[in-house]
Amino acid sequence: MDPEINLQDLHPKKRWRSELYAQFVLAWQNNNQLPAEGTPEKNVNSLDDNHQLAVYTPADASASDGTVTQPPQNQAGRIAPSVEAYTVQCSLCYKWRLIPSKEKFEEIREHLIEQPFVCRALYQWRPQISCTVKTDLQPDGSKLWAIETPNIPRPPPRWKRILKIRASQGTRFADVYYYTPSNKRLRSTTEVQRYLREHPNEADGVDLGQFSFKIPLLVKEKSLEEHTTRVLQDGRKRRRMP
DNA sequence: GCCACCGGTGGC
DNA sequence: GCCACCGGTGGC
Numbered sequence: 001m002d003p004e005i006n007l008q009d010l011h012p013k014k015r016w017r018s019e020l021y022a023q024f025v026l027a028w029q030n031n032n033q034l035p036a037e038g039t040p041e042k043n044v045n046s047l048d049d050n051h052q053l054a055v056y057t058p059a060d061a062s063a064s065d066g067t068v069t070q071p072p073q074n075q076a077g078r079i080a081p082s083v084e085a086y087t088v089q090c091s092l093c094y095k096w097r098l099i100p101s102k103e104k105f106e107e108i109r110e111h112l113i114e115q116p117f118v119c120r121a122l123y124q125w126r127p128q129i130s131c132t133v134k135t136d137l138q139p140d141g142s143k144l145w146a147i148e149t150p151n152i153p154r155p156p157p158r159w160k161r162i163l164k165i166r167a168s169q170g171t172r173f174a175d176v177y178y179y180t181p182s183n184k185r186l187r188s189t190t191e192v193q194r195y196l197r198e199h200p201n202e203a204d205g206v207d208l209g210q211f212s213f214k215i216p217l218l219v220k221e222k223s224l225e226e227h228t229t230r231v232l233q234d235g236r237k238r239r240r241m242p
Numbered sequence: 243g244c245c246a247c248c249g250g251t252g253g254c
Numbered sequence: 255g256c257c258a259c260c261g262g263t264g265g266c
Contacts, residue, residue, distance in 0.1 A: 080247090164247085171249055172257085185246085188259050213258070 024146045024163070024216055025085045025137070080167035084143070091116035093131035096138070100125050106161070112150035139221035146174075146216035156206045163215065176213045188213060 086105035087096045097119055099105040108117055122129045139145070155161040158181040165174045178186045181202055186192050192211050196203040 166248070168248075175247080190259070215257090 024083050024148060025087050025143050081144075081165050083163060083165070085137075087137060088112075088117045090119045090131060092118050095119065095131065095133075095135035097122055097129070098136045106152075106154045109148060109150060109152055110154050141221055143221065144218065145221060146218045148216045149212070149214045152212045152214065153210045156210050159206075159210075161211075172215065173218045174215045176215055178211060 083102075086099040086102060088099055088105070088108055089096055097117075099108065100122075108115075108121070119129050119131045119133070155178060160179040162177045162179060163174055164177060166172065175187065178192060180186065180195060180199075182199075184195070186195055189208060189211060193208060196206060196208075
């Protein structure tokens with residue numbers, strides 16, 4: 001039986017903040033490490049094969065999203081980074097757990113507030129997992145992290161939600177796009193609205209509430225630790241950091 | 243000509 | 255100041 005935290009005990013604001021720990025890990029300069037096409041990726045430090053984690057890589061992105069076959073380049077020839085892994089922080093022990101797939105991540109994210117993530121939720125993939133197992137990943141200066149908004153709905157069946165990191169860090173660091181079942185790219189709720197109106201055959205059972213164009217908040221690893229510590233101090237002083 | 247990408251801006 | 259939205263444009 002999973003232990004459960006009592007959300008009622010937390011001040012709403014603190015509760016909100018304490019549940020913010022669904023995060024992307026972004027690989028910033030992974031262009032030198034693109035795995036050969038079709039090669040399963042097993043690069044996650046400190047994990048053994050039993051864990052069978054699939055890390056979200058550029059190669060995976062091209063396979064599952066069908067949107068890119070080559071790393072995109074901007075005018076300067078720089079390769080845009082892409083999301084390398086998805087991780088969620090356990091609401092009990094605060095350790096980071098890698099999520100085996102983007103789809104699973106979206107599933108967790110969708111209900112993160114009502115169902116805070118706990119290590120044991122990964123039981124299906126990692127039978128030995130519990131809060132006593134050491135953290136999957138530690139901020140080590142090699143990655144960029146971005147904090148997701150909790151409770152973003154999963155995209156409708158056959159639709160895909162893509163976070164596209166920009167190659168040049170100008171006004172914003174990423175964009176969210178939705179791809180329709182017929183692979184048309186939409187970039188705002190008004191475009192979604194119009195598309196659904198003009199394609200009633202694809203609009204069945206689909207409504208605007210299922211879409212969110214919110215991009216995650218980019219944070220430096222250092223800030224991430226400070227942020228985490230601060231929230232811990234606010235919310236649960238007696239908990240130990242992983 | 244198309245479209246992916248990025249910057250600008252208007253509304254809040 | 256933030257962010258949702260979309261126009262412009264450069265590369266293909």
